[in-house]
Amino acid sequence: MSHFRESLESIVVSANQMSQIEGRIFEAGMPVAALMEKAAGIVATRIQQLYPFQKVSIGVLVGPGHNGGDALVVARELHLQGYSISIYQPFSKLKELTLQHARYTNSLGIPHHQTIQALQECELIIDGLFGFGLERSLTSDLADAVNLLNQWQKPVISIDIPSGIHTDTGAVLGAAVKATHTLCLGLWKRAIFQDTALEYIGKAERLDFGIPHSDVWAILGQNPLIQQITPTLARSFLPLPRPLVTHKYKQGHLLLICGSSRYAGGAILAGLGARGSGVGMLSIAVPTSLKPLLVSHLPEALIIDCPETETGAIAQLPSLSQYDIIACGPGLTQDAETIIEQVLQSEQPLVLDADGLNILAKLGISKISTRQNPTILTPHLGEFKRLFPSIENLDRISAVSEAARQSGAIVLFKGARTAIAHPDGKIWLIPQSTPALARGGSGDILTGLLGGLLAQSKQPVDKTVAIAAWLHSQAGIKAAKDKTELGVDGITLAQYINLAVSELL
Numbered sequence: 001m002s003h004f005r006e007s008l009e010s011i012v013v014s015a016n017q018m019s020q021i022e023g024r025i026f027e028a029g030m031p032v033a034a035l036m037e038k039a040a041g042i043v044a045t046r047i048q049q050l051y052p053f054q055k056v057s058i059g060v061l062v063g064p065g066h067n068g069g070d071a072l073v074v075a076r077e078l079h080l081q082g083y084s085i086s087i088y089q090p091f092s093k094l095k096e097l098t099l100q101h102a103r104y105t106n107s108l109g110i111p112h113h114q115t116i117q118a119l120q121e122c123e124l125i126i127d128g129l130f131g132f133g134l135e136r137s138l139t140s141d142l143a144d145a146v147n148l149l150n151q152w153q154k155p156v157i158s159i160d161i162p163s164g165i166h167t168d169t170g171a172v173l174g175a176a177v178k179a180t181h182t183l184c185l186g187l188w189k190r191a192i193f194q195d196t197a198l199e200y201i202g203k204a205e206r207l208d209f210g211i212p213h214s215d216v217w218a219i220l221g222q223n224p225l226i227q228q229i230t231p232t233l234a235r236s237f238l239p240l241p242r243p244l245v246t247h248k249y250k251q252g253h254l255l256l257i258c259g260s261s262r263y264a265g266g267a268i269l270a271g272l273g274a275r276g277s278g279v280g281m282l283s284i285a286v287p288t289s290l291k292p293l294l295v296s297h298l299p300e301a302l303i304i305d306c307p308e309t310e311t312g313a314i315a316q317l318p319s320l321s322q323y324d325i326i327a328c329g330p331g332l333t334q335d336a337e338t339i340i341e342q343v344l345q346s347e348q349p350l351v352l353d354a355d356g357l358n359i360l361a362k363l364g365i366s367k368i369s370t371r372q373n374p375t376i377l378t379p380h381l382g383e384f385k386r387l388f389p390s391i392e393n394l395d396r397i398s399a400v401s402e403a404a405r406q407s408g409a410i411v412l413f414k415g416a417r418t419a420i421a422h423p424d425g426k427i428w429l430i431p432q433s434t435p436a437l438a439r440g441g442s443g444d445i446l447t448g449l450l451g452g453l454l455a456q457s458k459q460p461v462d463k464t465v466a467i468a469a470w471l472h473s474q475a476g477i478k479a480a481k482d483k484t485e486l487g488v489d490g491i492t493l494a495q496y497i498n499l500a501v502s503e504l505l
């Protein structure tokens with residue numbers, strides 16, 4: 001049972017999939033009104049937990065569809081519990097079930113208003129204008145009302161999704177309600193994981209209202225394409241516990257290729273990220289002049305001094321055959337082109353980041369298509385655009401999926417909500433992060449951490465990439481909690497990786 005509960009928690013659906021799942025439930029005989037009553041009843045209960053004082057006056061926004069119907073059920077229940085309710089209902093044409101609920105809330109004496117101004121004195125707003133049925137931009141009148149509401153800066157609880165946000169792309173269609181809480185019904189929707197929607201969603205919670213698992217699997221298949229990383233999944237993807245009898249080379253040997261005389265710090269930070277992964281053996285190839293610095297920061301690592309160019313970049317690499325994984329890029333500068341050509345020939349799984357990606361963009365992404373082992377690319381938005389200039393006008397989840405399909409690489413697209421795509425279509429989403437990580441050096445930590453986990457892992461590569469991104473975010477969140485959002489420099493972040501692991505176990 002708990003396995004099932006967990007498995008629904010990781011599921012992320014599109015509007016179309018949600019409506020197909022719902023369609024199966026209705027077809028099997030569940031009355032639409034009964035399902036609405038159930039879902040909205042759970043919303044009403046949750047709102048009472050969040051705002052237990054019946055003195056609160058509540059404004060309820062009611063749209064034309066079943067999201068509006070949910071809102072009316074919530075309005076009715078809270079009214080019956082003694083809360084003071086005012087309804088904003090800008091549409092005169094409502095879906096039949098919603099209309100019936102509106103007739104009843106009217107008969108109870110709850111005021112229904114056609115202007116948002118009537119809700120100005122309310123202390124809490126419940127938003128049921130649109131759910132997953134939003135299909136076009138808000139008309140200008142409604143957009144004006146929503147913008148005015150946002151200016152009031154009141155606490156707002158959105159039912160299912162903030163109205164005005166596209167359920168799949170997370171785009172704002174004209175205007176959108178800025179919620180402090182979003183109570184997502186039944187299954188997580190894609191928009192919850194889209195950067196564009198984040199400032200509208202507030203704190204997101206999923207309310208389970210008893211969707212039969214068989215209906216979910218019938219629509220999504222047993223191995224759903226899009227999943228978020230939950231703590232349970234994270235735990236199962238970690239290279240733990242270690243076997244009782246083992247030795248350092250059995251716990252993976254990572255080669256980091258990084259640094260230049262211009263960017264020495266990138267090599268140190270990538271090394272610290274790898275340290276946080278617990279990798280058995282760490283070798284770091286750097287330009288020869290950097291060796292003493294690296295030895296002093298990372299005494300446990302084997303530092304390989306490479307000949308350097310006149311500009312202080314790595315000019316030539318040693319043989320690559322003895323390593324389990326190669327991670328390459330932080331601090332290289334664009335002068336390290338010849339070594340990127342060389343690592344692309346390597347037989348091992350390869351992580352490319354930072355200047356590794358910029359050089360690959362110059363060489364052409366097709367260079368990786370002949371590689372026999374997985375290539376993992378870890379771009380932020382700027383690097384992504386350079387690597388995949390033809391991918392335009394797509395939301396981030398669709399964009400990363402397309403990038404993986406085009407390139408044949410596993411692509412980790414960094415952002416406020418990092419998304420990881422496998423060329424076979426699988427997508428992993430990282431549900432939380434912190435703006436504290438928007439800081440030079442945090443990407444270098446991720447590269448080292450990722451390389452170190454890959455070197456040890458027996459899991460499929462995409463799962464290890466996902467757990468690395470998840471641990472990186474969690475470490476950032478924990479560090480920011482202790483040190484504030486201004487206190488998460490790379491060295492601090494690396495020290496929190498282990499805390500993120502230990503809290504998981």
Ligand SMILES: NC(=O)C1=CN([C@@H]2O[C@H](COP(=O)(O)OP(=O)(O)OC[C@H]3O[C@@H](n4cnc5c(N)ncnc54)[C@H](O)[C@@H]3O)[C@@H](O)[C@H]2O)[C@H](O)CC1
Pocket residue numbers: 018022035036039040063064065066067068069070095129130131132133134135136137138139159160185186
């Ligand atoms: N998930 C479930 O199993 C349940 C979901 N419930 C709730 O139902 C909504 C989805 O309801 P639906 O009626 O399909 O869609 P909406 O309420 O989002 O509204 C669609 C409605 O609005 C019209 N419309 C669309 N865009 C616009 C626009 N820009 N301007 C004006 N009108 C627009 C469209 O034509 C439709 O008439 C889901 O989110 C849940 O809240 C159930 O109550 C319980 C089970």
Ligand SMILES: [K+]
Pocket residue numbers: 067127128129130131158159160161162163
């Ligand atoms: K809504």
